[in-house]
Amino acid sequence: MVYLSNVSKQGLYAPRRVSFGKKDDANKEEQHKPAQLLYEERETEPWMTGLKIQADRTLKAFTTYSLKGMQGSKNSNFYETLTVGTVPYLIGSGMIAGTYSLANRYFSTPDAVASLAKARNVAGGVALFGILKNLSKKFIEVPIDRKYGIDISLPYKQKIDELPEERNKNNLTAYEYHDVYDSVDFPRFDLLYDNEYFGEERDDYFREVGLKMGIDEDDLEHADQKVRPLIKEKVAVAKSVSAINSGLWGAVGVGMGMQGVFSDFKFNPLSRASGFKKILSVLYYPIDFIKTAYSGLKRFLGTDRLCTPNYIYKKCNNLPFEASKAPESRHFAGRALFGAALGTTLLGNFLTLNDFNKDRGSNNAATSLIDDNKKKVVC
């Protein structure tokens, strides 16, 4: 605290901050909040917010957090340890493909080409592993958000007042990005109270969710007490299912990447064309990647008849299909893996979108330490 007072003294002489747009007061208020819910950003730009947070975390994992960890900083915390945990994932992914391609320069051309093809397969597998693993969480989360208004990956920005590393140094402010439901045991419900985004009442968020869950409005006098355990339950199911699910979808991603189509895919966007076309090829890159991944999926499953518009059109009009090859054992294995992933997703959706826990009321009474039926003295 000694250090804090120093800073505030300096503030007296500090030049007045010039700001454009937002009012100074509003700015101050925002900055004083230790945790700021990113609900508005999430509503307007659901994808970009997530990407920005990911980019921030990844960058810091490689720079700030690693450096602090190496120094053994007293400010290093579990959040930073977890974030630094993505570093080996990212380096390792590149390195796995690298074991096939890095020594290529010593090989003669045909060997280098063959080795590069394999490396591309691996790179495709690794990339799709990451993409599908993260995307699969949305398969579970989005339906819950749509039905109950519970956004499981709702982020908030946490302000951290760090301790000074050395004496006579100003204290530092750092920011961390957490999700409200990061922890199932201790969700940050406190951030959802008194939040103007959800309404004027203190517990409007819970009331809204409760109504969406089909609870009678009359029973929602103390909505938070009623709804919080239900939300916890939903989040726990969703998190458990997507924990298993994401591994299986990741495996499907690797399977897709291992198909022949990826051995021709140029991963470096700049090597894809020359001159003016370079710009186009860079712009076209994501589309090309998705296309390749799609044909990878078709080969993985051994079918040309995925539920595409073309397929549905032909099916509805009874048009003939091109004869496809008979599926081989590997296609059946692929289908089994895909079926397992899809099955767990659907099971997760089924469990989260329906309420099966009928005896919750009695359970609560049994486990509660305080018997509701007895008189209580509160001092």
Next chain:
Amino acid sequence: MTNLLNSITANQNLKAENKTSFTFDSNGKVKPLQDKAKLLPPKVFGSPIECVKDLKTDVFNIKKALKGQANDYEIGRLNDLGLKAGSVGIASYLYVKNPLRLNKKMEFVGLTTFLGSMMLWPKVMIQAPLKARTGVDFRQEYIDSQGRKKYLYQDPQYVLTDLLPREELDKIGNKMDVDENLSDRDNFIKQRARKAALQANTLWMATAGFAAPVMSALSCNFVERILKTSSENAEFKKTEADAYKPVGENVEAKTKAFDKFLGELIKKEPNAVLSTDHIKTIGDKFGEIFTSSNSGYLTDFFKKDLQILADSSNEINEEFVKKVFGEYDEDGKLYKKVHKTIESPKYSAEKKIEKLVKTYSQSNKLKEELFGKNASEVKEHEMEKSIRNKILINATPTLKSIKTSLVNLYRSLAEYSEKKTNIDGFIFARMGQQNKPNSYIASKWECFGEKFVDALNFDSTFSTTELKKAKNGDEKFIKDKIKQLVKSDKLADSVNTFMKIIDDFNQVVKKCDVTTNGPLDIFKNAREVLVANKFNETAEHLISDKNVGTVYNVYKKGVEDSALSAKASFYRVIQYLGFEKSIEDGSLDKKIENLSQGNNIDKAKIKKACEEILFNSTTVNYIERFKNKPVNLTDKEVKVAMEVLFDTNDTKMLEECLSKDKEFTPEEKQRMLEDYKAHKTETRKYLGNYDNEMRTDFKTRTVADDLDKSIQHSMDGEKKNNLTGKKLTDFIKEAANKKYNSKKWLLFFSGIMAGLTTFTLTAGLFIGRKGKIEKQAEKESKMSIAA
């Protein structure tokens, strides 16, 4: 408030069963629960029983999790379980996807080595050195009061250093050089331990991404070499066991399906004649079994045979009429009316049918049979039409009439197909390239190439540059090396190694001889059945003495060709070594002198020409090569050169080398020598016949009149090509390239690994050092004590 709550809880729980779990202080208030957390003993590998137990708990946790009762720890564990399930899933998928046994195995080896590398890297490179130096075990595990396994230092803000026993703490303090006189020494030690663990953790994260894949790749490379031979042998053994296994069940199942299919066709139209549509559908059914046994070529001929069957009609003779109309003919009166027409050969079938229709339409019994009660009202032309139909149905084959023979035929051909598929598996695993990329022949080829490069590296002085020369097919370098090898005493060893490979190879080739063993019987049996059922076209194209391009001949040729081309390439190396040896010991000069019979012949020119041909030739046309540039030999010289090249008795070098060997039995030596001589004779017959110049060779060769000449010629041409074998440089290029690549790859990644190890170990030395801040703090603490 707290006290009140405490007492409420206590009162309620006193009533509960587990009242003993609470302790009370002097005021009767509940004391905090005794903490049950404890450190786990350090271990290098997790015990398998513990792994299985953990897995069991995780799987049981799923049920709880699906009810929404999982906590953070359990969800974390489920995440690991999901990743494990995904990893096993993808490894299983790749296991199925890869056609080769070795690659199948390697998928799981890859998974295991990767997980192993991830686990071992921090243990060996960071944990062990750090513990030895500072006493801090940064991967120390503990079990908390709820039975959850955690790492002691995982959260740097919440380290349960209280769990560390006194001695441990002191040990860390002493090793980390914390002043013993400090009043709050424990606190200092704990801070230092926390810092060291955090640094170690970060170092681990920074290096693991590089280390795990490279370590895994290097160990896979190592394991693959060990597994290679054994899995290839297992593959061969399996196909050998499968080759002659009984096929009865499959055949019966297939036949049953075909029987059912025919039954349905007949059910639709009971009296249907074998029509074009039927020929197509039935032909395609047979086509399926032909295709599955690599003889789909027969399908068209089978359809042709079916067409012939459909076109054929029973001859209308006495026997036919009696069979069809016998029972309606009282006392043979009606037959007497037609017998002249029927028995006379001069009338056409149409005339005969006309006569029969006219005559038998008078039979009342037949009328009743055909039209039942309405017989009296039937008009004459209707009656005639029905009789004509009856005759036609009986004269041409209907589906019903040929069903039994078709089903029997199907059974025999299905048996042929099943048996052939099994034998194909056996033979392709050895000789073929089709769906067995790592066939025996390919592996022997690879092995021979490898040994050849090893032979060139006889004094083990091959540098990477030299290997690169060999890889690029540097002729001068290779020739020099061979000359050196011939001069050295390692020649016998090398040649014997080669001969061992060739001999093994020959033994396998003998097993795959399709002309003597089971395969021929399979073809012959199928042919017998086909001929018995008058499916002659198909039979002729399956196996025949008259037809060259039969399924059997193509099959036989495929097997023989691949064996021959490999063998010729192997022997070409032996021949070249012998040739070089004869130059070296001067015996070639004498030989040329003898052959020249007093003519003045340039020895060097001939030697050079022969060497060039043996070393470099890819064409069968030796004489062309000898006569033209750059060799330009005269006719006489060509004769001598051919004698030098194709001398069947020249086995001096091989005999010498074999005599030096101690492992081979005399019989084996004899066998090897004879095989080499036989091969040379064969080569001479096809390639070294000066009288039949190559260009006109096929014109003068007598081919049996009934053989298809063009096919025979091309077969001869291919045989010559196969007998030529592979260019020596190509042989070496392939093998050296492989060696070079793996050497380079290994060097490159070993380099990376060595660099990474050095970096990690060096960086590890800086972990947990006493920094400026710590020194300052200790100093101040001391000063305060003094004050």
